[in-house]
Amino acid sequence: MYGRKVKFRFFFIILILLSLILSVFLVLKSLEENVIFFKSPSEVKFLEEVKNKKIRIGGMVKLDSIEMSSDEVNFIITDFKNEINVSYSGVVPNLFSEGKGVVAEGYLKDRIFFEASKILAKHDENYMPPEVKAALEEN
Amino acid sequence: MLYSLIGHYSLILGLSVSSLIFFSSIKNFRNNEILDIKIINFSFLQLFLVIISFFALVLSFIYSDFSNETVFNNSHTTKPLFYKISGTWGNHEGSLLLWLLVLNLFIFVFLIKSKNLLKKYRILTVLFQQIIIIGFFVFLLSSSSPFNYIFPIPEEGLGLNPILQDPALAIHPPILYLGYVGSSIIFSSVLAATVLKYVSKTWAIHIKSWVLTSWIFLTLGILLGSIWAYYELGWGGFWFWDPVENVSLMPWLALTTLMHCILVLEKRSTLKSWVIILSITTFTLSMSGTFLVRSGILNSVHTFANDPERGLFILTFLFILIFISLFVFFVFHKSEKQDSMLFSLLSKETSILINNWFMMYFLSVVLIGTVYPIFLQVISSEQISIGPPFYHKLIVPFLIPFLIFMAIGPRLKWIKSKLDKKMSLVVLFVISILISFLILKNLSANFLINTILVGSAFYLFLMTTRDFFSKTNKNISQNLSHFGFSLLILSILFNNIFSKEVITNLKVGEKFYGEKFQIEFSDLKKFEKQNFISFKGFLLVTEQGVKNEFNPELRVYNQPNIITSEADILTTFWTDKFITMNTLQNEEYFNIRYQVKPFMLWIWVSVLLISLGGSISLFNRKIK
Numbered sequence: 001m002y003g004r005k006v007k008f009r010f011f012f013i014i015l016i017l018l019s020l021i022l023s024v025f026l027v028l029k030s031l032e033e034n035v036i037f038f039k040s041p042s043e044v045k046f047l048e049e050v051k052n053k054k055i056r057i058g059g060m061v062k063l064d065s066i067e068m069s070s071d072e073v074n075f076i077i078t079d080f081k082n083e084i085n086v087s088y089s090g091v092v093p094n095l096f097s098e099g100k101g102v103v104a105e106g107y108l109k110d111r112i113f114f115e116a117s118k119i120l121a122k123h124d125e126n127y128m129p130p131e132v133k134a135a136l137e138e139n
Numbered sequence: 140m141l142y143s144l145i146g147h148y149s150l151i152l153g154l155s156v157s158s159l160i161f162f163s164s165i166k167n168f169r170n171n172e173i174l175d176i177k178i179i180n181f182s183f184l185q186l187f188l189v190i191i192s193f194f195a196l197v198l199s200f201i202y203s204d205f206s207n208e209t210v211f212n213n214s215h216t217t218k219p220l221f222y223k224i225s226g227t228w229g230n231h232e233g234s235l236l237l238w239l240l241v242l243n244l245f246i247f248v249f250l251i252k253s254k255n256l257l258k259k260y261r262i263l264t265v266l267f268q269q270i271i272i273i274g275f276f277v278f279l280l281s282s283s284s285p286f287n288y289i290f291p292i293p294e295e296g297l298g299l300n301p302i303l304q305d306p307a308l309a310i311h312p313p314i315l316y317l318g319y320v321g322s323s324i325i326f327s328s329v330l331a332a333t334v335l336k337y338v339s340k341t342w343a344i345h346i347k348s349w350v351l352t353s354w355i356f357l358t359l360g361i362l363l364g365s366i367w368a369y370y371e372l373g374w375g376g377f378w379f380w381d382p383v384e385n386v387s388l389m390p391w392l393a394l395t396t397l398m399h400c401i402l403v404l405e406k407r408s409t410l411k412s413w414v415i416i417l418s419i420t421t422f423t424l425s426m427s428g429t430f431l432v433r434s435g436i437l438n439s440v441h442t443f444a445n446d447p448e449r450g451l452f453i454l455t456f457l458f459i460l461i462f463i464s465l466f467v468f469f470v471f472h473k474s475e476k477q478d479s480m481l482f483s484l485l486s487k488e489t490s491i492l493i494n495n496w497f498m499m500y501f502l503s504v505v506l507i508g509t510v511y512p513i514f515l516q517v518i519s520s521e522q523i524s525i526g527p528p529f530y531h532k533l534i535v536p537f538l539i540p541f542l543i544f545m546a547i548g549p550r551l552k553w554i555k556s557k558l559d560k561k562m563s564l565v566v567l568f569v570i571s572i573l574i575s576f577l578i579l580k581n582l583s584a585n586f587l588i589n590t591i592l593v594g595s596a597f598y599l600f601l602m603t604t605r606d607f608f609s610k611t612n613k614n615i616s617q618n619l620s621h622f623g624f625s626l627l628i629l630s631i632l633f634n635n636i637f638s639k640e641v642i643t644n645l646k647v648g649e650k651f652y653g654e655k656f657q658i659e660f661s662d663l664k665k666f667e668k669q670n671f672i673s674f675k676g677f678l679l680v681t682e683q684g685v686k687n688e689f690n691p692e693l694r695v696y697n698q699p700n701i702i703t704s705e706a707d708i709l710t711t712f713w714t715d716k717f718i719t720m721n722t723l724q725n726e727e728y729f730n731i732r733y734q735v736k737p738f739m740l741w742i743w744v745s746v747l748l749i750s751l752g753g754s755i756s757l758f759n760r761k762i763k
Contacts, residue, residue: 019496019500023500023503023504026533027503027504027507027533030529030532030533031507031511031525031529033528033529033532034525034526034528034529034532035523035524035525035529036523036524036525036526037521037522037523038522038523038524054526056524066723066726068644068723068726068728069644069728070643070644070645070649070651070728071643071644072644073644073723073730089642090642091374091642091719091721091730091732092721092723092730093721094693094701094702094703094704094721094722095701095702096723097723
């Protein structure tokens with residue numbers, strides 16, 4: 001027979017292992033569901049299929065493309081090769097303007113139309129999101 | 140110019156004092172029984188030199204000395220004096236100098252406060268702390284000197300990012316750093332104690348004051364940052380699971396775990412290895428937080444410069460520290476068999492271990508959510524981000540058992556315990572669920588989980604409230620902190636469940652008719668201020684017959700040329716009403732967002748209560 005102490009320790013280790021496995025499983029599952037991928041308009045164009053999953057799209061706001069009405073803002077995100085139309089109703093950050101970098105989060109309706117639920121605010125006039133910079137440099 | 144020179148040379152002198160401290164410490168370590176007074180004197184000298192250097196930088200900012208590169212990059216003559224001063228630590232170089240200052244300050248205080256302790260332990264702690272201090276000196280002098288000289292001297296500076304020009308944010312970094320750097324003392328001292336096999340009851344009592352001190356400051360620092368984000372960034376939330384917020388939450392979680400664990404060490408002298416690991420983890424997380432934020436890997440308002448060299452330096456330094464601590468842990472630490480795990484399943488020890496398990500789980504979730512995107516980008520160059528749902532899904536369900544354990548755990552005794560008055564525990568739980576059911580009965584979405592969640596929070600709330608009036612309860616500080624925590628969770632839940640908002644685009648003179656609110660944009664006026672032009676909106680919000688006038692602002696700063704929005708917030712006892720106004724270039728429309736946020740005030744108050752609990756505990760120790 002094992003002593004009480006050994007039993008206790010054994011029980012304890014099993015418990016820790018079980019909880020570890022459980023949390024790893026939960027975390028991985030949640031990661032899979034909640035990861036938001038970043039795409040440029042060109043990448044969107046060559047997507048194999050348009051999934052109903054939240055993504056981010058980054059690029060420049062095309063010049064003269066912003067149209068504002070009482071409940072919506074429409075604009076075009078471009079990476080100078082491909083474009084995508086965005087419609088958005090929500091808070092517009094102050095640094096959002098034509099000819100500047102932008103990151104929009106939301107759902108693709110099809111390859112050229114995007115419904116944004118959030119426009120990411122950045123706090124510096126010289127700032128360009130690194131993703132956008134990389135996407136622009138690639139092209 | 141003169142100040143920069145003084146600052147620069149006192150830094151160099153300060154670094155050379157380190158060698159004196161090393162020399163006299165090593166000599167003193169073997170020979171004498173009592174601590175050489177020279178070590179204290181040299182530590183004071185080093186502190187003094189760093190203070191001089193720091194004040195030299197402050198003066199350069201006050202006098203707008205643009206021959207100094209740091210001042211040029213971050214200040215402007217038209218900036219109000221208060222923000223000139225706070226600009227000192229509002230940038231990369233200055234904030235590092237502040238780190239160094241606090242590092243020196245704390246080790247000096249440590250030396251004075253630890254008179255009754257083992258001499259060898261004090262000296263070793265000083266030595267380990269000196270390794271960190273030297274690292275920061277070298278970092279400052281080599282790649283991020285705050286005293287670089289520019290010629291020809293520019294006429295005018297580039298200015299401080301306007302959203303950082305704010306009273307809460309002026310004191311946020313120093314407070315947060317007191318918390319971060321406080322953990323450096325815990326780190327140095329735990330290494331010293333491990334080497335000398337001094338991890339004991341006496342040590343636990345002594346180090347607990349440091350744990351409490353840094354915990355209080357870290358809590359307040361996070362609170363300030365959160366309040367600032369609430370009113371300045373204009374999103375109306377208090378926590379965004381932004382990576383830069385997460386890196387301050389992680390050391391907080393580790394430190395909170397350590398604080399509970401050290402109780403076990405103090406009362407029962409067990410769980411030694413765990414305490415050592417936690418102390419090392421806490422400081423490592425503080426350092427990695429600094430690394431992630433400063434290196435530009437995470438982009439945010441905190442990222443001052445994208446300089447790979449700096450990131451590389453902190454990373455190397457971090458690895459050296461981790462290596463040293465692992466070496467010390469594995470070489471010197473031998474786990475003792477005698478008293479390990481001698482407690483029954485129903486005891487305070489078990490309840491603290493359960494607390495530790497939950498805290499470590501929360502910590503891992505936050506860590507993975509923060510680091511995984513960076514990791515993935517490095518190995519596959521795929522760019523992803525992880526949003527709030529990830530954290531909510533993983534953390535919120537676990538809050539339910541966490542809250543219930545938190546309500547029951549503190550009433551257990553050490554070693555072996557019985558649950559007294561089981562009936563009243565069950566009755567209270569039923570009452571809590573009932574209250575929560577009554578409050579939420581009109582809720583349609585996620586009714587079940589919300590009811591249980593609010594119920595568990597109410598349970599903790601009622602239990603801790605009852606404890607305030609219980610005669611047997613002696614631990615008022617713990618009681619208060621746990622009460623504060625229940626209040627925090629309740630406020631957050633109600634805030635989430637009952638918040639309302641409306642977003643609309645309006646021109647001046649237009650009206651918005653919604654189901655619940657009416658918003659009238661009556662006027663826009665222009666005001667000239669010291670370093671910005673302010674456009675004040677006059678908005679009239681009608682809600683259930685009650686009229687409120689709001690004046691949100693748009694500020695156009697002169698240098699740097701940035702537009703910011705200032706929210707107008709009407710804070711009352713139960714709810715906050717929050718309105719922001721944004722603009723688009725060449726558009727007549729203004730983007731208006733109106734939010735009703737219940738219990739906002741109570742989120743801040745409850746965090747204050749939590750840290751007040753810590754302060755009472757610290758204060759009680761001082762008296763004893």
